[in-house]
Amino acid sequence: MVPTRPQERATPFDRMLTPLHRWIWSDAERRVLKLLRFGETETDGGRDILRAAEVTSDPLLRRLYLEHAIDEFRHGVMFRRRATTLLGALPSRSTSGFHGEWLAPGGHGLDDLQVDNESDETMLAFLHLSEKAAASRFTVYRDVMHHDPPTRAVFEEILHDETFHMNYTLTQLARVAPENHRRHLWRARLSRLWKAYLRLATALAGMLGSILLTIQYFVLLPPFAWLAKRAERREVSGWSLVSPERSSLLDREY
Numbered sequence: 001m002v003p004t005r006p007q008e009r010a011t012p013f014d015r016m017l018t019p020l021h022r023w024i025w026s027d028a029e030r031r032v033l034k035l036l037r038f039g040e041t042e043t044d045g046g047r048d049i050l051r052a053a054e055v056t057s058d059p060l061l062r063r064l065y066l067e068h069a070i071d072e073f074r075h076g077v078m079f080r081r082r083a084t085t086l087l088g089a090l091p092s093r094s095t096s097g098f099h100g101e102w103l104a105p106g107g108h109g110l111d112d113l114q115v116d117n118e119s120d121e122t123m124l125a126f127l128h129l130s131e132k133a134a135a136s137r138f139t140v141y142r143d144v145m146h147h148d149p150p151t152r153a154v155f156e157e158i159l160h161d162e163t164f165h166m167n168y169t170l171t172q173l174a175r176v177a178p179e180n181h182r183r184h185l186w187r188a189r190l191s192r193l194w195k196a197y198l199r200l201a202t203a204l205a206g207m208l209g210s211i212l213l214t215i216q217y218f219v220l221l222p223p224f225a226w227l228a229k230r231a232e233r234r235e236v237s238g239w240s241l242v243s244p245e246r247s248s249l250l251d252r253e254y
């Protein structure tokens with residue numbers, strides 16, 4: 001096992017889910033799909049950080065954000081390359097099935113961020129927490145990847161960068177907001193918690209909606225189908241004569 005650097009520690013929650021992550025990553029098809037998704041998330045995160053470099057007025061932050069964005073783009077390429085190699089070795093089969101997306105998320109959750117509306121302090125607090133979460137998850141993913149050393153090496157290398165991102169964002173937050181950087185961190189934590197709750201509530205609502213629609217389909221529709229079939233049986237087939245009273249209706253437009 002690779003010795004754990006001081007900052008590369010998974011949270012107890014991520015560590016607790018290790019058996020589940022081991023199972024999710026054990027399937028080669030799922031691994032390909034997840035790596036592709038991770039590649040997309042890293043590249044998207046890189047774009048947001050590039051935007052942060054454009055909007056900040058702090059020269060040091062601009063340089064650090066640029067380096068950070070380059071790292072995230074590189075991570076995207078690494079994940080995609082590894083996924084492509086794995087894909088080439090896969091037998092041609094359906095790629096449908098359970099992917100464990102919400103159980104084993106990737107990236108930094110930067111999709112929650114409106115970069116143009118953030119100050120340097122809120123941006124750094126958000127980035128620090130996002131990188132910390134990514135480092136925690138990637139530590140677990142690396143540790144459960146014994147069966148696939150090349151993918152494990154990808155996580156190992158990316159984890160090194162994520163740890164640097166996690167550390168520099170905290171150092172810079174303490175520099176730009178020496179008095180109240182802890183308050184910014186707590187606000188960012190609460191904001192992430194709230195967004196996580198909203199995501200969970202949306203997923204639950206979607207699941208409940210599907211269950212209710214399925215119940216309606218099997219409980220409410222059968223009686224209507226039965227009534228329609230009964231009416232169809234009573235219907236005389238072919239042309240039938242219309243009584244003179246009813247046929248007079250055809251003389252006028254309405």
Ligand SMILES: [Fe+2]
Nearest residue numbers: 042072075162
């Ligand atoms: Fe990354």
Ligand SMILES: [Fe+2]
Nearest residue numbers: 131161162165
């Ligand atoms: Fe990162």
